[in-house]
Amino acid sequence: MPHRCRAVRGEVGDRVTVPMAMTMTMCAGCGQNREPDAGGGFAAHHMEHDGVGGPPCPGGRPWRTWSYDPGRFPFPALVALALGEDDLESLRADLPRRTWRTDQQSPWHAPFYEGFGGWRRVFRAFVREAVAPRVGEPFYYQAVPTFRVHLPGNVAVGEFHTDARYHHPPGEVSHWVPLTRAGGTRGLWIEGDDGERHAPDVRPGHVVDFDAVHSTHGNLVNRTGLSRVSFDFRTLPVRLLPAEEGPPTEHTRMRFVPGGYYAAGAVAP
Numbered sequence: 001m002p003h004r005c006r007a008v009r010g011e012v013g014d015r016v017t018v019p020m021a022m023t024m025t026m027c028a029g030c031g032q033n034r035e036p037d038a039g040g041g042f043a044a045h046h047m048e049h050d051g052v053g054g055p056p057c058p059g060g061r062p063w064r065t066w067s068y069d070p071g072r073f074p075f076p077a078l079v080a081l082a083l084g085e086d087d088l089e090s091l092r093a094d095l096p097r098r099t100w101r102t103d104q105q106s107p108w109h110a111p112f113y114e115g116f117g118g119w120r121r122v123f124r125a126f127v128r129e130a131v132a133p134r135v136g137e138p139f140y141y142q143a144v145p146t147f148r149v150h151l152p153g154n155v156a157v158g159e160f161h162t163d164a165r166y167h168h169p170p171g172e173v174s175h176w177v178p179l180t181r182a183g184g185t186r187g188l189w190i191e192g193d194d195g196e197r198h199a200p201d202v203r204p205g206h207v208v209d210f211d212a213v214h215s216t217h218g219n220l221v222n223r224t225g226l227s228r229v230s231f232d233f234r235t236l237p238v239r240l241l242p243a244e245e246g247p248p249t250e251h252t253r254m255r256f257v258p259g260g261y262y263a264a265g266a267v268a269p
């Protein structure tokens with residue numbers, strides 16, 4: 001099925017062609033076109049979820065978008081409070097281009113991690129109530145989510161990469177949680193099997209699930225004039241925890257074990 005979205009192979013600093021008429025024709029959950037099928041109707045799953053939630057779309061984008069109740073889990077407000085900021089889209093700092101060594105360094109990263117204890121319970125409830133039913137089997141989850149700040153004129157992560165390169169075990173699913181609107185040059189770009197990179201167009205209340213271990217992903221220089229803030233975390237089915245421990249994380253040297261990178265206790269749906 002043809003797409004109405006053109007995208008460039010993204011490298012840091014590349015020009016980007018923003019998806020055309022996204023809301024009218026494209027299923028944001030899978031990127032497939034919502035043109036009428038041969039019978040004159042839309043494919044059933046697109047009608048059901050209108051691009052958010054629902055079953056996977058064969059042949060679509062290499063991610064799945066779903067939604068949660070931001071009233072029950074008010075992550076943007078909780079993070080803004082921890083950062084001491086009123087508007088997460090207005091963060092500004094004149095920092096050198098971030099690299100994989102420096103992309104966890106900004107004026108807001110330390111406050112995020114120091115403040116996480118204040119809303120850890122909300123995050124845990126989110127994992128149990130909103131994420132667990134989607135995993136569908138006992139799983140471990142990343143104990144402390146990873147924070148991202150995508151400032152205008154800069155990148156949020158230093159390079160396009162797979163998480164396998166940073167020793168993450170196969171079977172992990174990454175859950176990317178935007179705290180501002182995200183897409184285009186302030187989005188997360190994910191490479192599909194066709195070798196093209198695309199960015200989901202999402203907002204607070206959405207979660208993007210994808211296989212960061214194997215799918216190349218990264219971002220472009222943010223040319224929107226507005227900052228993007230997000231956090232992400234990973235889940236791993238208990239049955240897929242490697243029998244032999246591998247190398248630790250690159251940044252924090254945490255071990256990929258329960259009680260290390262993962263919370264000590266498994267969650268069952």
Ligand SMILES: [Fe+2]
Pocket residue numbers: 161162163212217
């Ligand atoms: Fe990654």
